[in-house]
Structure formats: C-alpha cells, structure tokens
Amino acid sequence: MxxxxxxxxxxxxxxxxRQLSSLPKNSNLSHIPSKHRSQAVLxxxxxxxxxxxxxxxxxxxxxxxxxxxxxxSLYDPISKVEFSLSSFAKSFExxxxxxxxxxxxxxxxxxxxxxxxxxxxLPPNKFFFAEDGRILNAAGALSGFGFPWNKLGILYxxxxxxxxxxxxxxxxxxxxxxxxxxxxxxxxxxxxxFPFVLGGKGDxxxxxxALFDDLKRVFVDFDLxxxxxxxxxxxxxxxxxxxxxxxxxxxxxxIGELMGRSRNIFLxxxxxxxxxxxxxxxxxxxRKAGIGLLLLECPEILSFDLEAPVISVMGFLKHFGLGLQxxxxxxxxxxxxxxxNKMANLPHxxxxxxxxxxxxxxxxxxxxxxxxxxxxxxxxxxLDEDYRVGLEKIQSSRTPAHTINKLNFLHGIGYGENLxxxxxxxxxxxxxxxxxxxxxCLLHAGLEFSKLCTMISFSAKILNQKPEILERKVNFxxxxxxxxxxxLDVFPAYLCFNLDNRIKPRYRCHVWLAENGLCxxxxxxxxxxxxxxxxxxxxxYGIHPAVPKLWLECFSPQKDx
Numbered sequence: 001m002x003x004x005x006x007x008x009x010x011x012x013x014x015x016x017x018r019q020l021s022s023l024p025k026n027s028n029l030s031h032i033p034s035k036h037r038s039q040a041v042l043x044x045x046x047x048x049x050x051x052x053x054x055x056x057x058x059x060x061x062x063x064x065x066x067x068x069x070x071x072x073s074l075y076d077p078i079s080k081v082e083f084s085l086s087s088f089a090k091s092f093e094x095x096x097x098x099x100x101x102x103x104x105x106x107x108x109x110x111x112x113x114x115x116x117x118x119x120x121x122l123p124p125n126k127f128f129f130a131e132d133g134r135i136l137n138a139a140g141a142l143s144g145f146g147f148p149w150n151k152l153g154i155l156y157x158x159x160x161x162x163x164x165x166x167x168x169x170x171x172x173x174x175x176x177x178x179x180x181x182x183x184x185x186x187x188x189x190x191x192x193x194f195p196f197v198l199g200g201k202g203d204x205x206x207x208x209x210a211l212f213d214d215l216k217r218v219f220v221d222f223d224l225x226x227x228x229x230x231x232x233x234x235x236x237x238x239x240x241x242x243x244x245x246x247x248x249x250x251x252x253x254x255i256g257e258l259m260g261r262s263r264n265i266f267l268x269x270x271x272x273x274x275x276x277x278x279x280x281x282x283x284x285x286x287r288k289a290g291i292g293l294l295l296l297e298c299p300e301i302l303s304f305d306l307e308a309p310v311i312s313v314m315g316f317l318k319h320f321g322l323g324l325q326x327x328x329x330x331x332x333x334x335x336x337x338x339x340x341n342k343m344a345n346l347p348h349x350x351x352x353x354x355x356x357x358x359x360x361x362x363x364x365x366x367x368x369x370x371x372x373x374x375x376x377x378x379x380x381x382x383l384d385e386d387y388r389v390g391l392e393k394i395q396s397s398r399t400p401a402h403t404i405n406k407l408n409f410l411h412g413i414g415y416g417e418n419l420x421x422x423x424x425x426x427x428x429x430x431x432x433x434x435x436x437x438x439x440x441c442l443l444h445a446g447l448e449f450s451k452l453c454t455m456i457s458f459s460a461k462i463l464n465q466k467p468e469i470l471e472r473k474v475n476f477x478x479x480x481x482x483x484x485x486x487x488l489d490v491f492p493a494y495l496c497f498n499l500d501n502r503i504k505p506r507y508r509c510h511v512w513l514a515e516n517g518l519c520x521x522x523x524x525x526x527x528x529x530x531x532x533x534x535x536x537x538x539x540x541y542g543i544h545p546a547v548p549k550l551w552l553e554c555f556s557p558q559k560d561x
Contacts, residue, residue, distance in 0.1 A: 189235025
C-alpha cells in the first residue's frame with residue numbers, strides 16, 4: 001500500500017482526528033459515525049491519490065502530495081457520498097469519476113494555501129491540470145530539488161510567476177544558486193524567504209545577485225551556515241531573520257560583511273524578538289535603513305529591556321546629556337510629557353518632545369549603552385502626587401478598565417504621569433482603539449506628531465470625532481480655504497466645530513461678502529467660526545444692515561428647516 005509507505009495508519013488517523021476537530025461547527029459530517037470519520041478521510045485520500053494517478057495520469061508522487069495535503073478541499077466531496085464502512089472507498093472512487101473536481105483547488109491547498117485564500121488564486125474557467133500544466137510541472141521541479149511540497153504556497157503567494165516558468169529553467173536557476181557554495185537545503189531556505197530570486201527571466205538579475213553576494217559572505221565566508229541545522233525549517237527561519245534587515249531598507253550587496261560580523265544575532269535571537277526591537281526604533285519615525293544598521297553595528301541593544309522599565313522623562317534626557325537650557329525649554333513647551341512613563345513608550349515620548357532625531361543620533365554616535373544602563377535615580381523620582389490621586393479615583397470608579405485603557409493610550413503617544421494628562425483624559429471619549437485610530441488619521445493627514453500632541457493638550461475634544469469627519473475638515477481647510485496645516489497650530493479648536501453647520505456656511509458667507517465688496521476687513525478663521533451666533537449676526541449687521549437677512553436666507557444651515 002504505497003500511499004502509506006512513510007506513515008503509519010495509527011499516526012495518520014491521530015493527525016486526521018485533530019484536523020477533524022478543527023473543522024467549523026457548521027461542517028456536516030454527521031452522516032459518518034464519529035468513530036469512523038478519520039478512517040473515512042483516510043480512504044478518501046487514497047481514492048483521491050488513485051484518481052489523480054490512474055485516471056488523470058499524474059505522476060504518483062504528485063498525486064500523493066495532493067491527496068495527502070488537501071484535507072479541507074476533500075471534505076466537500078466526502079460529505080456528498082453516502083457512508084458505509086464496507087463500501088465507502090468504492091463509492092467515493094465512483095463519485096470522483098462522475099463528478100469532476102476542480103483540480104487546482106486541491107493543488108493549492110496541498111501546497112499550503114489556506115481555504116480562505118484559495119479562491120483568489122484559482123485560474124478562471126480552468127478545472128483540470130491538462131488545461132494548464134505549467135503550474136504542476138514547476139511544482140514538480142521545485143519538489144524534485146527538495147522543496148517541501150506543502151511549503152510551495154509560500155512561493156506562489158509571493159511570486160506566482162515562478163509557476164509559469166519552464167521546469168528546466170527553474171532547475172538551472174536553482175543549480176546556479178548552489179555555485180555560491182550553498183547546499184540544496186540552504187538554497188531552499190533562501191528561496192522561501194526571498195521568493196523574488198526565482199522570478200524574472202534569463203540571468204540572475206542585479207538585485208538577486210547582490211543578495212546572494214551578501215548571503216555567501218554571511219553563510220560561507222563567516223561560516224554562519226555551519227551553525228544552522230541541515231533542514232528546511234531551520235534555514236527558512238534564519239533567512240527570515242536576515243530578510244528583516246532588508247525589509248527595513250538595508251541595501252542588498254552592502255551589508256554582508258556587517259551581518260557576518262554580527263552573525264550571533266541570527267543564532268541567539270528569535271524572529272519575534274528582532275521584530276519587537278525593530279518596531280521600537282521604527283516608532284521614532286527615523287530612516288528605517290539606519291535602524292537596521294544600528295542593530296547590526298550595536299547588537300548588544302537586542303539584549304536591552306525596552307518594555308518594562310519605568311523612566312523619568314527629565315531624568316532620562318539628563319542621562320543622555322541634554323543640556324540644562326534645552327531641558328528647561330522642553331519642560332516649558334511640553335509640560336504634558338513630563339513625569340514618568342514606561343520605556344516601551346519612549347519612542348513616542350521623544351516624538352512628542354520633537355527630540356526623536358536627536359535621540360537616534362545619540363544612539364548612532366556610540367551612546368547606545370546609555371539606553372541599557374538607565375535606571376531611576378531614586379524610587380520617588382518624578383512621582384506626581386496629583387497624578388497618583390487621579391489614578392486612585394479611576395481605580396475606584398465604575399469603569400476603571402475602560403478609563404485605564406484611555407489613559408494608557410495617552411501615555412502611548414507620549415503623555416507623562418502628570419496632572420495635565422489627567423485633565424486631557426477627562427475630555428476624551430471613546431475606546432483606546434478608537435482614540436488611536438483618530439490620532440493616526442490626523443498623523444496621516446500630515447500633522448506633525450509633536451504638534452498634534454500639543455493641539456490635543458489645548459483641545460482634547462479633537463479626538464472625540466470619527467476619522468472620516470476629521471478628514472473632511474482637514475480637506476476643507478486645505479482645498480477650499482487654501483490654508484496649510486500649520487494654521488491648526490494657532491487654532492486647533494477648528495477641528496472641534498461642525499463642518500456643515502458652522503464652518504462651511506460662515507466661511508462661504510464671508511467669502512461672498514469679500515467678493516462683492518461689502519467687507520474689506522480680513523477676519524481670521526477663528527473669529528469667523530469661534531464667535532457665538534449672536535455675535536456673528538451682530539458683526540454681519542455692522543457690515544451692512546441687510547446682511548443678516550442674506551445670511552439667514554442663503555447661508556445659514558437653518559435656512560432649509
């Protein structure tokens with residue numbers, strides 16, 4: 001029974017039982033007794049393998065790969081065949097003969113593409129491999145080189161053009177990679193992490209060549225390869241770690257030496273740890289390639305705890321050598337940032353202070369150890385009594401968790417443990433995720449981080465509006481009024497007024513008056529919008545006695561009521 005030549009029936013049935021238990025609750029296999037379901041699937045897999053090999057003339061190895069690795073696609077036809085332990089195998093074979101299946105659906109699942117993703121990859125109006133054999137031939141060439149069949153989906157999702165290639169061309173390209181002194185297994189790990197190297201036509205290409213120059217330097221010249229287990233998973237894992245640095249923008253062909261000298265990074269730290277450390281510095285909003293180079297040049301940073309420690313903002317700046325005058329200026333301009341915060345929030349603290357470039361420059365210039373050896377000067381350093389009292393009130397309130405989450409949002413954008421933060425907290429409404437979404441909306445609109453934090457300290461209600469409303473107000477300010485975002489530094493409360501009922505009608509009324517020569521005075525936007533309705537109409541009367549009537553009939557939002 002060749003289908004079971006490499007796996008025992010017992011272990012396969014155990015695996016299938018786990019798969020069956022993960023099916024959605026509405027999956028209908030109720031016509032098969034639970035004790036026979038694993039066996040039914042096993043029989044169906046064998047029948048499917050025989051169908052692809054004997055009926056559809058696929059090489060047995062391909063048929064076996066597809067039959068063994070397409071459990072969820074197989075479930076649908078299983079549910080349509082009446083179950084009887086003695087006749088199920090033959091019934092299922094007969095079903096396949098008279099009810100054609102979409103062979104590509106089974107293939108895509110077998111190479112590791114999930115059920116939810118498959119529909120996006122199915123070729124239109126094609127059901128059978130005979131209609132387009134390139135995909136299967138390419139998969140065969142890759143499998144023949146040593147690629148695990150169920151990982152080919154990684155390549156397909158990233159670079160589908162690989163599966164349009166002639167199988168001989170693919171084999172030749174893979175052999176060229178080995179010329180760099182790499183084994184089959186290492187080439188497979190590299191290709192899974194960098195699928196683009198298998199794409200393209202003809203020669204290797206400048207980008208792929210530069211990448212392999214780096215990887216040869218790391219794996220061969222600096223001998224990192226000898227520390228990697230000789231299996232695909234281990235090589236794929238270490239290549240994914242290397243890819244993180246290219247994803248940051250480090251130039252291919254330029255960092256092989258640096259990675260080689262810091263090879264222990266890829267042996268001692270998990271991908272998750274590397275991602276967390278990179279994300280920490282990316283939140284500084286500095287050049288990402290510079291972050292990659294910093295971590296390669298100063299790998300000890302990866303051992304620093306950049307999450308749990310508590311910092312005193314002013315104490316931290318002093319620790320990093322910020323001058324006395326500059327410190328006083330910072331305290332005067334950004335009082336809401338002062339006090340304590342968590343190390344995890346440091347990047348946004350620095351952005352809120354507009355010191356992120358200065359801080360990153362200090363890190364690059366050899367002061368990175370200061371980040372690792374910082375501690376509070378004493379247990380009570382920078383404790384704010386008003387903040388402590390406010391925190392106690394929150395903890396004894398009816399909804400402490402909701403309010404604490406909002407408070408954590410403010411700390412996350414750089415606000416410190418101080419009374420001003422508590423005052424802002426009183427005026428912001430929504431969940432922490434909603435507040436973050438609104439904050440991000442204004443950042444994406446082009447507002448500077450530190451200026452936005454300042455605006456919120458003056459007009460916290462800015463964050464009480466949906467992102468789409470904020471976007472409309474910003475667009476009106478820029479596109480119709482012709483003002484820049486810098487105007488919001490002067491009048492942040494602009495974002496708090498109703499666009500359709502206040503901003504638009506008053507602004508357009510003033511524009512009409514100016515265009516018709518009735519108003520020669522230049523009123524500021526704040527004076528147009530922030531003044532009360534009574535004062536606004538009084539001003540219009542002062543311009544001309546007939547203007548209030550014009551306002552009520554033509555511009556006022558009440559005119560249609």
